[in-house]
Amino acid sequence: MPGIFRTVALAVFVLASSLPARAVDNDREQMKGLDEQVQEVKSDVLGISAELSRLEEKLLYPSNTQVAVFIALAEGDAMRLDAVQVQIDGQLVAHYIYSFKELDALKHGGVQRIYAGNVTTGEHKIDVSVTGKLQGGADYNQAGSFAFQKGVEPKLVGLTLAGPDSGRPAIEIGDW
Amino acid sequence: MPRRAPSRLLAFGLAAVLAAGSASGSDLHDLYFGEALFHADQGHYFDALQRLDTELGQYHGLDEPQYDSLHYHIGAAEFDVGDFELNYRMHHRAGRAIRAVLEGNVDPAVRNEAAFRLARIHFQKDQPEDALHALERIEGEVPDAIADEVEFLRANVYMALGRPADAVEVLADLQRSESLTGFAEYNLGIALLQDGRTPDAIEQLDRAGRVASGERGAEAIRDKANLILGTMLFEAADYQRAYESLDRVRLEGPFSNQALLRAGWAEVSAGNFERALVPWNILAKREVTDSAVQEALLAAPFAYGKLEIHGRAALMYGHALEAYTSELDRVDASIDSIRKGKFLKALLREELKQDRDWVIRLRTLPETPETYYLMALMASHDFQTALSNYLDLEDLRTRLVSWQTNFDAFEDMIELRKQNYDPLLPEVDADFRELDSQIRLRMEQREHLDKRLQGMLTAPRPDYLATADERIVSERLDEIERHLGNSTTPETQALQERVAHVRGALTWRLRTQYHERLTEAHTHLNELSVVIAAMTERYQSLVRTRQAATHSYVGYDVPINQLRRRVGEALQKVNLLMARQGHMLETVAINELKVRRERLDGYQTQARFAVADSYDRAARLQADMRPDGAQTGEVQPDETQPAGVQPGEGQQ
Numbered sequence: 001m002p003g004i005f006r007t008v009a010l011a012v013f014v015l016a017s018s019l020p021a022r023a024v025d026n027d028r029e030q031m032k033g034l035d036e037q038v039q040e041v042k043s044d045v046l047g048i049s050a051e052l053s054r055l056e057e058k059l060l061y062p063s064n065t066q067v068a069v070f071i072a073l074a075e076g077d078a079m080r081l082d083a084v085q086v087q088i089d090g091q092l093v094a095h096y097i098y099s100f101k102e103l104d105a106l107k108h109g110g111v112q113r114i115y116a117g118n119v120t121t122g123e124h125k126i127d128v129s130v131t132g133k134l135q136g137g138a139d140y141n142q143a144g145s146f147a148f149q150k151g152v153e154p155k156l157v158g159l160t161l162a163g164p165d166s167g168r169p170a171i172e173i174g175d176w
Numbered sequence: 177m178p179r180r181a182p183s184r185l186l187a188f189g190l191a192a193v194l195a196a197g198s199a200s201g202s203d204l205h206d207l208y209f210g211e212a213l214f215h216a217d218q219g220h221y222f223d224a225l226q227r228l229d230t231e232l233g234q235y236h237g238l239d240e241p242q243y244d245s246l247h248y249h250i251g252a253a254e255f256d257v258g259d260f261e262l263n264y265r266m267h268h269r270a271g272r273a274i275r276a277v278l279e280g281n282v283d284p285a286v287r288n289e290a291a292f293r294l295a296r297i298h299f300q301k302d303q304p305e306d307a308l309h310a311l312e313r314i315e316g317e318v319p320d321a322i323a324d325e326v327e328f329l330r331a332n333v334y335m336a337l338g339r340p341a342d343a344v345e346v347l348a349d350l351q352r353s354e355s356l357t358g359f360a361e362y363n364l365g366i367a368l369l370q371d372g373r374t375p376d377a378i379e380q381l382d383r384a385g386r387v388a389s390g391e392r393g394a395e396a397i398r399d400k401a402n403l404i405l406g407t408m409l410f411e412a413a414d415y416q417r418a419y420e421s422l423d424r425v426r427l428e429g430p431f432s433n434q435a436l437l438r439a440g441w442a443e444v445s446a447g448n449f450e451r452a453l454v455p456w457n458i459l460a461k462r463e464v465t466d467s468a469v470q471e472a473l474l475a476a477p478f479a480y481g482k483l484e485i486h487g488r489a490a491l492m493y494g495h496a497l498e499a500y501t502s503e504l505d506r507v508d509a510s511i512d513s514i515r516k517g518k519f520l521k522a523l524l525r526e527e528l529k530q531d532r533d534w535v536i537r538l539r540t541l542p543e544t545p546e547t548y549y550l551m552a553l554m555a556s557h558d559f560q561t562a563l564s565n566y567l568d569l570e571d572l573r574t575r576l577v578s579w580q581t582n583f584d585a586f587e588d589m590i591e592l593r594k595q596n597y598d599p600l601l602p603e604v605d606a607d608f609r610e611l612d613s614q615i616r617l618r619m620e621q622r623e624h625l626d627k628r629l630q631g632m633l634t635a636p637r638p639d640y641l642a643t644a645d646e647r648i649v650s651e652r653l654d655e656i657e658r659h660l661g662n663s664t665t666p667e668t669q670a671l672q673e674r675v676a677h678v679r680g681a682l683t684w685r686l687r688t689q690y691h692e693r694l695t696e697a698h699t700h701l702n703e704l705s706v707v708i709a710a711m712t713e714r715y716q717s718l719v720r721t722r723q724a725a726t727h728s729y730v731g732y733d734v735p736i737n738q739l740r741r742r743v744g745e746a747l748q749k750v751n752l753l754m755a756r757q758g759h760m761l762e763t764v765a766i767n768e769l770k771v772r773r774e775r776l777d778g779y780q781t782q783a784r785f786a787v788a789d790s791y792d793r794a795a796r797l798q799a800d801m802r803p804d805g806a807q808t809g810e811v812q813p814d815e816t817q818p819a820g821v822q823p824g825e826g827q828q
Contacts, residue, residue: 027763031558034757038565039268041749042222045572048742049226050233052579055735059586062724070207105217111210121717152720156207 065118066154069094069126071161073106074172079140079163080133081106086115086159087127093117111158121150128171130161140164144171205248206231216256221264222571228257232273251277251286255293262300265564271297278313288314292326299329304336324353331363340370358387358394362401374408381405385424398424399431406438415446422455433459433468440475449482460492464499465549467775473499474779474786481790486797490790493783500780507773510549514765520758523563524570553768562761569754576747583740586732593729601725608718615715622704629697638686641693646682653679 057066069086073079081103086094094115098106106112129143140163148157158174204210208231216224232253235246246253254273261270274297277290295310311330318326327346334343347364350356361384368377384401387394406422409415419442425435436455443452456479459472477492513519553559632640642650656675660668686693 027760027767028558031562031760034753034760035265035561035565036268037749037753038569038757039266041572041746041753042264042266042568043269044742044746044749045576046222046226046229048579048739048746049222049575050230051735052582052739053226053230055586055732055739056582058727059589059732062727064720064724068207070211072204072210075203101218102214105214108213108217109204109210110214110217111204111207112214113207113211158207 061116061118061154063154064152065120065150067115067117067119067124067150067157068113068154069115069157069159071096071106071112071114071159072110074160074162074166074168075109077107077161077163077166078135079161079166081130081161082132083130084114084159084161085129088115088117088119089124090127119150119155121152124148124150126157126173128159130171132163134163135165142170144169144173146173148173206245209246209249209253212253212256212260216260216263219263221260222575225257225260225264225266228253228260232257251282255290258293258297262297265568267297267301270301278310284316285319288316288318289322292318292322292329295333296329299333299336302336304333307333308337324350324355328353328356328360328363331367335363335367335370338370340367343367344371344373357389357391358384358397358401361387362397365401365404378405378408381408382421385421395426396430399426399429399435403431403435403438406435406442410438410442410445413445415442418442419446419451427458433462433466437468437472437475440472440479444475444479444482449479452479464503467772470500470503470776470779474783477786477790481786481793484797486790486794490787490794493787493790497780497783497787500776500783504773504776504780507549507769507776511766511769511773514762514769517762519762519765520566523566523761549765549769549772553765559761559764559768562757562764566754566757566761569750569757573747573750573754576743576750579743580740580747583736583743586736590729590732597725597729601722604722608722611718612715615711618711619708622701622708625701625704629694629701632694636690638683638690638693641690641697642686646686649678649682653682 061068067088069088071084073081081098083095083097085092085096096112096114102112125145125147127143127145130141132140134140142161148155160168160172160174162168162170162172164170208227212224212227212231215221215227231246235241235244235250235253238244241247241250254277258270258272258274261267271294274290274294278287278294282290291310291313295307298304298307298310307329311326311333314326327350331343331346331350334340334346344364344367347360347367350360351364353360361380365377365381365384368374368380381401382405385398385405387398387401389395389398402421402424406418406425409418409421419439422435422439422442425431427436436459440452440454440456440459443449443455453476456472456476459469460476462469464470464473473492473496477489477496480486480489480492628640631637639650653675657672660672660675
């Protein structure tokens with residue numbers, strides 16, 4: 001697959017032809033040094049972020065009550081997803097409107113965590129409603145209601161959405 | 177494995193593509209891995225890396241990682257993390273995970289792909305020797321999807337190592353690769369050029385310049401091939417072929433301005449002044465910040481002058497003079513504005529970050545001279561690197577500031593929880609302890625009964641299964657026997673016989689009903705087990721709830737303080753680096769603008785001279801054409817270029 005390094009090769013030649021002769025080596029050295037420091041600080045901040053996530057999870061979503069809801073699109077589905085609304089036990093927990101980039105990411109296999117929260121152990125109900133457009137421009141609205149069981153471990157609820165042409169249910173719930 | 181079209185690749189980057197291709201739809205087993213892909217596909221590499229780093233950290237920390245959901249994607253995850261790091265410009269870290277795959281016990285196909293990816297990372301890190309070393313580790317079967325890419329990379333590495341002859345050999349075999357259309361042809365031309373085989377290079381670049389493709393990247397590289405070929409032919413004084421090659425460059429592509437400018441010069445060099453006006457007039461109407469356009473403003477009237485249309489030339493020189501003066505004012509305003517620090521502020525405008533074409537939009541903002549030349553500055557690699565780092569630092573700064581606020585909110589939350597639970601817990605604990613002792617007692621009793629019943633399976637003890645009444649009767653009989661003692665009186669003997677009779681009856685009953693009673697006892701024990709299991713579950717639930725209550729506010733002081741300190745330190749570092757990077761950015765921008773200013777200054781002087789000269793020539797020509805027919809003027813036929821302007825001077 002042609003990729004980045006091919007573009008890089010192109011960029012190198014563009015660069016080679018546009019590098020000003022006046023470029024001062026000292027500036028280059030400074031820039032390189034700065035670039036290395038930027039990489040270091042990125043690494044530090046990523047480390048802090050990971051630790052902070054763990055702390056947040058422990059503090060805000062302890063495993064015995066944690067529930068997370070994820071949205072995925074069925075592979076190869078042509079439906080244009082506009083919005084998703086999620087209710088847990090009758091309470092609205094998420095109402096998300098998708099941007100072009102987000103929709104594109106979903107179509108390429110990405111999975112969105114639309115909600116993270118807490119519920120008690122036991123049986124719960126999740127209601128999902130989806131709005132979008134079909135390839136021909138027609139409106140597409142679907143809703144589904146599902147039950148899920150929350151145990152003592154974190155609960156991950158995966159919702160796979162599909163249009164009418166995919167041959168799959170419009171909203172499918174999966175356990176992970 | 178689903179893959180996206182190459183045009184997408186250039187726009188979104190390889191990492192996201194490979195990642196998305198590695199797990200999609202029903203193949204996905206790990207939702208958090210999917211979440212990392214979701215972020216990466218949108219170019220949010222910090223979030224993608226943070227997610228994937230966490231997942232990989234957890235996976236490698238497990239005793240039995242093969243049971244983890246990430247195990248299904250571990251190969252792709254290790255590869256992706258390297259790609260994400262590269263995309264996030266963390267070259268130092270990139271490759272660590274892939275190196276681990278390479279050194280692990282994996283399938284040869286996976287090892288080969290890992291070696292390829294590692295080589296690519298080394299190449300991008302400007303480490304061609306290491307890249308070649310990684311490529312040399314590829315042996316046996318190479319996955320079809322990357323076979324051409326491997327060889328293309330090998331050729332690039334050879335070129336970076338100054339081995340163009342080896343690169344030529346590799347690239348020659350890739351000329352029919354569909355996925356590399358345009359790129360393989362172009363790079364072969366460059367390799368031949370580097371190898372000193374100029375005639376072959378010209379022929380190859382000619383082929384590269386005619387490649388048919390509707391793909392954006394291939395079209396751009398085809399334009400580049402034609403531009404380079406045109407320049408080479410121009411320098412070799414083959415003006416006709418040079419023009420033909422430059423003419424193939426698309427009018428809307430990134431190399432269009434340079435091609436138009438050089439095409440004009442090729443025509444001028446061939447003495448075709450009229451034909452030179454075609455590309456130059458197109459160019460003269462384009463965005464005036466472009467250096468090629470600025471040169472064309474001077475070159476077009478020069479051609480008119482050569483055609484002895486001095487009036488038109490004088491007007492165009494006048495227009496050029498106005499344009500240069502105006503541009504000089506703008507450059508000065510830009511430099512001044514940058515020095516006042518407005519440039520950095522403009523780059524961080526939030527609304528512009530939402531737009532993919534934000535750099536272009538910046539130029540159109542009113543009252544922002546600091547950004548007027550941004551598009552032109554973006555052509556500089558140094559500027560691009562400095563800008564990318566600056567924007568990344570701003571993103572880190574925003575995150576760190578937001579986290580600092582979070583710590584205060586966390587502490588408030590913890591304090592509220594403490595106030596809620598502290599008065600409740602002692603009472604709950606007292607009840608819990610009582611309940612705990614009762615549950616433990618019942619559990620011990622059950623254990624005792626269980627052991628006894630288990631023992632009776634091998635050594636039957638009917639007496640253990642006597643009912644309470646039977647036990648009382650047995651004890652009464654024992655007491656009566658003790659009372660009767662060893663007396664041998666007839667009355668006593670009669671009583672002893674009756675006692676023996678009753679005991680016999682009791683024993684008979686215990687022994688004959690033993691099996692039923694044992695079964696019944698087991699049934700009861702099982703029923704008891706169910707009750708105890710429910711009690712144990714409730715007990716554990718109580719323990720968990722009690723622990724959760726404690727964990728919701730105890731033990732956070734140290735980690736929060738440590739994190740707060742680390743965030744504070746990181747923020748200081750980021751602020752310092754932002755100041756340095758910002759200064760560097762301003763310096764690079766001002767230096768670039770100063771060079772532009774010098775060039776514009778030169779053009780302005782030339783235009784000033786040329787406008788006067790043209791008016792003079794036009795006036796003389798007009799005088800020559802007076803009815804008296806007196807020939808007073810004289811045109812300089814040997815003038816080939818406007819004073820001081822050389823072909824290609826406007827190139828950056």
